[in-house]
Amino acid sequence: MNEKIYQTIRRKTREVMVGNVGVGGDNPIRVQSMTTSDTRDVEGTVEQIIRLAEAGCEIARVTVQGKKEAEACEGIKNGLIQKGYTIPLVADIHFYPPAAMLVAEYADKVRINPGNFVDKRASFKTIEYDDATYAAEIEKIEEKFTPLVEKCKRLKRAMRIGTNHGSLSDRIMNRYGDTAAGMVESALEFTRVCRKLDYHDIIFSMKASNTQVMIEAYRLLAKELDKLGWDYPLHLGVTEAGEGEDGRVKSAIGIGSLLLDGIGDTIRVSLTEDPWNEIDPCKRLAAFAKNYPVKYQIPRRRPVETCEPLHRDGSVILTVSQEEVEAPDFYEQIGCKVQLGRPEKEVGTVDAVIANFEHPKLERLAQAGVAVITDPYIVTENDWERILHDRPEFIFFAPKTDYLHNARRFFEWLFMQNIQTPVILQFAYTCAEEDLVIHSSTECGALFCDGVGEGICLEAPLPLSTLRSLGFAILQGARMRQSKTEFISCPGCGRTLFDLQEVAARIRSRTDHLPGVKIAIMGCIVNGPGEMADADFGYVGSRPGKIDLYVGRECVERNIEMAEADDRLIELIKKHDRWVEPTEELALTT
Numbered sequence: 001m002n003e004k005i006y007q008t009i010r011r012k013t014r015e016v017m018v019g020n021v022g023v024g025g026d027n028p029i030r031v032q033s034m035t036t037s038d039t040r041d042v043e044g045t046v047e048q049i050i051r052l053a054e055a056g057c058e059i060a061r062v063t064v065q066g067k068k069e070a071e072a073c074e075g076i077k078n079g080l081i082q083k084g085y086t087i088p089l090v091a092d093i094h095f096y097p098p099a100a101m102l103v104a105e106y107a108d109k110v111r112i113n114p115g116n117f118v119d120k121r122a123s124f125k126t127i128e129y130d131d132a133t134y135a136a137e138i139e140k141i142e143e144k145f146t147p148l149v150e151k152c153k154r155l156k157r158a159m160r161i162g163t164n165h166g167s168l169s170d171r172i173m174n175r176y177g178d179t180a181a182g183m184v185e186s187a188l189e190f191t192r193v194c195r196k197l198d199y200h201d202i203i204f205s206m207k208a209s210n211t212q213v214m215i216e217a218y219r220l221l222a223k224e225l226d227k228l229g230w231d232y233p234l235h236l237g238v239t240e241a242g243e244g245e246d247g248r249v250k251s252a253i254g255i256g257s258l259l260l261d262g263i264g265d266t267i268r269v270s271l272t273e274d275p276w277n278e279i280d281p282c283k284r285l286a287a288f289a290k291n292y293p294v295k296y297q298i299p300r301r302r303p304v305e306t307c308e309p310l311h312r313d314g315s316v317i318l319t320v321s322q323e324e325v326e327a328p329d330f331y332e333q334i335g336c337k338v339q340l341g342r343p344e345k346e347v348g349t350v351d352a353v354i355a356n357f358e359h360p361k362l363e364r365l366a367q368a369g370v371a372v373i374t375d376p377y378i379v380t381e382n383d384w385e386r387i388l389h390d391r392p393e394f395i396f397f398a399p400k401t402d403y404l405h406n407a408r409r410f411f412e413w414l415f416m417q418n419i420q421t422p423v424i425l426q427f428a429y430t431c432a433e434e435d436l437v438i439h440s441s442t443e444c445g446a447l448f449c450d451g452v453g454e455g456i457c458l459e460a461p462l463p464l465s466t467l468r469s470l471g472f473a474i475l476q477g478a479r480m481r482q483s484k485t486e487f488i489s490c491p492g493c494g495r496t497l498f499d500l501q502e503v504a505a506r507i508r509s510r511t512d513h514l515p516g517v518k519i520a521i522m523g524c525i526v527n528g529p530g531e532m533a534d535a536d537f538g539y540v541g542s543r544p545g546k547i548d549l550y551v552g553r554e555c556v557e558r559n560i561e562m563a564e565a566d567d568r569l570i571e572l573i574k575k576h577d578r579w580v581e582p583t584e585e586l587a588l589t590t
C-alpha cells in the first residue's frame with residue numbers, strides 16, 4: 001500500500017492583516033461575505049454589514065465599480081465605526097483601476113481580478129501572441145498595477161489577487177487555455193509585480209463554479225507557491241454556486257475538500273440568497289475542518305468495471321427499514337412516481353435500496369427496476385483484504401471513523417491491487433441536518449472530485465427523501481451525474497440589475513426538470529457573461545429592466561424586456577432541442 005503522506009498539517013502561511021483581522025498564520029479560518037446593496041447607498045450598505053457582523057462574518061466586501069462607489073466607502077467605513085463595528089471592509093474591483101486607487105484610501109483590502117484589471121473582457125478569439133507581444137502585455141501590467149501596489153504598501157492595505165475561471169484574459173487563454181494552470185499564471189503575473197516592490201500583504205483566490213476545476217486550481221496554486229517558497233494565504237470559494245441545498249452542497253464540495261487537505265485561510269460561501277445566510281454554512285465548514293485530521297493523500301484513479309444495478313455516472317442507494325417501507329409515502333420518499341398504487345422509476349429515483357427483510361412493496365419496487373439488495377458486501381477500514389478472496393461484484397465501503405482519509409487509503413490500495421470493482425461510499429452521520437449537508441458533501445465530494453467512488457449511500461436519522469436528495473445533489477455538485485437542471489446563479493452584489501432571488505426562483509420553477517442542462521442567471525453584464533463559465537444558456541441583466549440571453553458564450557438576444565425574458569429563455573431552450581415538457585417521462589440513462 002502506498003502509505004506516503006504528502007502533507008500532515010495545514011499549509012503554513014504568513015499572517016496578512018486585513019484591518020484588524022489576521023488572515024493566515026495561526027489564525028482560525030476566517031469567515032467572509034459580500035453585500036448585495038448598491039454601494040452608493042451608504043446607509044443600506046452599513047446596515048447589511050452590521051447584519052453580517054452580527055451573524056459572525058469577520059470580513060465584509062462591497063462592490064466598487066466606479067469612483068462614486070469608491071467614495072461611498074469612506075462613509076461606509078465611518079458609519080460602521082460610529083456604530084461600534086470594526087469589521088474590515090474590502091472593495092471589489094473589476095475593469096477600473098482608478099476606482100481601486102481611490103478606494104485604497106478607505107478600504108482595508110482591495111480585491112482585484114487579474115483577468116480584467118488591465119486587460120479588457122476576453123473576446124474568446126484565437127489571438128496569436130509571440131514572445132515579444134506577450135512580454136509587452138506583461139510590461140503593461142507592471143505599469144498599470146504598480147501605483148496601486150505602492151499605495152497599498154504605503155497605507156498598509158491588504159490585497160486579494162482574485163482569479164476567476166470565467167474571466168481569464170485573452171493572453172492567458174491563448175497561451176494556457178481555460179485551465180487551472182492558466183488561472184495560476186494569471187495570479188502569478190500580478191504577484192511578481194508585488195514582490196518586485198517588496199509588497200507582501202497578498203491573499204489569493206482561484207474561484208470557479210465547476211468544483212473540479214476550482215479544487216484543481218487551488219491545489220496547483222498551493223503547490224506552485226510552496227515551490228517558490230511564497231507563503232501567502234488563500235481565500236476559498238466556489239462562484240455562482242446557486243441557492244438552497246445545491247448551493248451549500250457545491251460550496252462544501254469545493255471549499256470543504258480543500259480545507260480537509262489543509263489548504264485555505266479564509267472562506268466565502270456564495271449563495272443567491274441574502275448575504276447573512278452565507279455565514280452559517282461558512283461557520284459549519286470551518287468548524288468541521290478545524291477538528292479534522294489533515295493527511296493530504298490523493299489516491300490514484302483506477303479503471304472501474306461497472307455492473308447492474310449501478311448507474312454509470314454514480315449511484316444513489318439507501319438503506320431502508322421495515323418501518324420506512326411500510327410508510328404510506330415510501331415510494332415517493334425514494335423518488336418514485338406512483339401510478340395506481342404502483343411505483344415507477346424516474347430520473348430522481350434511487351438506483352437500489354438495501355433491505356434485509358421481505359415485503360410486497362419491495363417486490364413491486366424491483367418490478368419497477370429499482371434493485372433490492374439483501375446482502376450488501378460491506379467492508380470497513382479494518383477488513384478490506386478479504387476482497388482479494390471474495391471478489392464481490394460491488395462493494396459498500398463503510399469506515400467507522402475519519403471517512404475521507406480511510407477512503408483515500410482504501411482506494412489507493414484498490415489501485416495497487418488492480419481491483420476494478422465499483423465502490424459505494426456508505427457513510428453514516430449522526431449530526432444535525434445542516435451539518436450533514438456540509439460534512440457529507442465535503443467528505444464524499446472530495447472523493448468524487450479525486451475521481452474515486454462510484455456511488456453514495458448516506459445513513460442518518462433523517463427522512464429517506466432528505467438522504468436521497470442530498471445524494472443526488474452531491475453527485476451533481478461533483479460533476480458526476482446530472483439528475484436535474486444545473487443552475488449557475490451569481491450571489492448578487494451592488495451591480496445586480498434585477499431581483500436575483502425572485503428571478504432565480506421563477507426560472508427554477510419552470511426549468512428544473514431538465515437534467516444535463518446548465519442555466520446561468522447572472523445579475524449584470526459586466527461580469528456575468530464571463531463568470532457563467534460553461535453554462536448552456538445564460539440569462540444576464542444588461543441594463544435596468546433589460547435582459548440579454550446567451551447560448552454558450554454567444555449573446556443571441558439583446559436588451560429584451562424583463563417581462564418577456566423568461567418565455568424567451570424557454571423558447572431558446574426549445575429551439576436548441578434541450579427541452580422536455582415537465583409531465584413528459586424523462587428517458588433514464590442507467
Ligand code: SF4
Nearest residue numbers: 490492493496523524
Ligand atoms: S455577475 Fe452578479 S455578483 Fe458578479 S458582478 Fe455581476 S451582479 Fe455582481
